[in-house]
Amino acid sequence: MLSQKVAQQSLRRLAVQQPYALRWSLMNAASPAAIALGRNIQTRQAATSSNSSDPTKLLAQQRLNRPVSPHLSIYRPQITWIGSSIHRVTGLMLSGSLYLYATAYLASPMLGWDLGSASAVAAFAGLPIIAKVALKATLAMPFTYHCMNGVRHLIWDLGVGLTNPQVIKSGWTVVGLSTISALLLAFL
Numbered sequence: 001m002l003s004q005k006v007a008q009q010s011l012r013r014l015a016v017q018q019p020y021a022l023r024w025s026l027m028n029a030a031s032p033a034a035i036a037l038g039r040n041i042q043t044r045q046a047a048t049s050s051n052s053s054d055p056t057k058l059l060a061q062q063r064l065n066r067p068v069s070p071h072l073s074i075y076r077p078q079i080t081w082i083g084s085s086i087h088r089v090t091g092l093m094l095s096g097s098l099y100l101y102a103t104a105y106l107a108s109p110m111l112g113w114d115l116g117s118a119s120a121v122a123a124f125a126g127l128p129i130i131a132k133v134a135l136k137a138t139l140a141m142p143f144t145y146h147c148m149n150g151v152r153h154l155i156w157d158l159g160v161g162l163t164n165p166q167v168i169k170s171g172w173t174v175v176g177l178s179t180i181s182a183l184l185l186a187f188l
Contacts, residue, residue, distance in 0.1 A: 020170035079171035087149045090142040144185070145178040 101115075108115045124132065152174050155161055161170055 065120065079168055079175075083149060083171045083174065087146060089151075090146040090149075093142050094146060133186050136188075137182055140185040141178065142184040144181045147173045148178045148181070 104113070105115045107113075124135075127135070152161075152170050155170075161167065
C-alpha cells in the first residue's frame with residue numbers, strides 16, 4: 001500500500017512539475033522512490049515568469065498563445081469532400097425513408113391507413129405528368145448517386161484510381177452518371 005502511494009505521488013509530481021522527467025526516468029530505470037524523493041530527475045529551466053506558480057494557470061496561458069487550426073471556410077470546396085458528404089447524406093435519406101415507411105406500413109392496420117401497393121399506384125396515377133416526373137427524379141437521384149458512389153468506393157478498395165486527378169475525375173463522373181441515370185429513371 002505504501003509503495004503504491006509512493007509511486008502515485010511520484011508520477012503525479014512528474015506529470016505536473018516536469019512532464020519530460022517521466023520519460024527520462026523510465027529510460028534510465030529510476031525507481032519510483034528515487035523519483036518521489038526528487039533524485040535522478042532531469043531538470044530544465046522554464047521560460048516563464050517567476051510570478052506564475054500554479055501549473056494549471058501556466059498551461060492555460062500557453063494554450064492561448066497556440067495557433068488556431070484553420071476552419072473549413074478557408075478551403076476551396078473540392079469534389080472529394082463534397083462527394084463524401086453527399087454520399088453520407090443520401091445513405092441517411094435512403095435508410096431513414098425506408099425505416100419510416102416500414103414503420104408506417106406496420107402501424108397502418110392499427111391506424112386505418114391503406115399503404116399497400118395498390119393504393120400507392122392509384123395515388124401516383126392520379127398525379128399530373130410533371131408531378132410524376134419530379135417525384136420520380138426526387139426519389140431516383142439519391143438512390144443513383146449513392147449506388148454509383150458506392151461502386152466508386154469499391155473500386156478504391158481494389159487500390160485503383162487513388163491519385164488526386166483520378167479521384168477528381170471519378171467524382172465528377174459519378175455526379176454525371178447519377179444525374180443521367182436519375183433522369184432516365186424519372187422519364188420511364
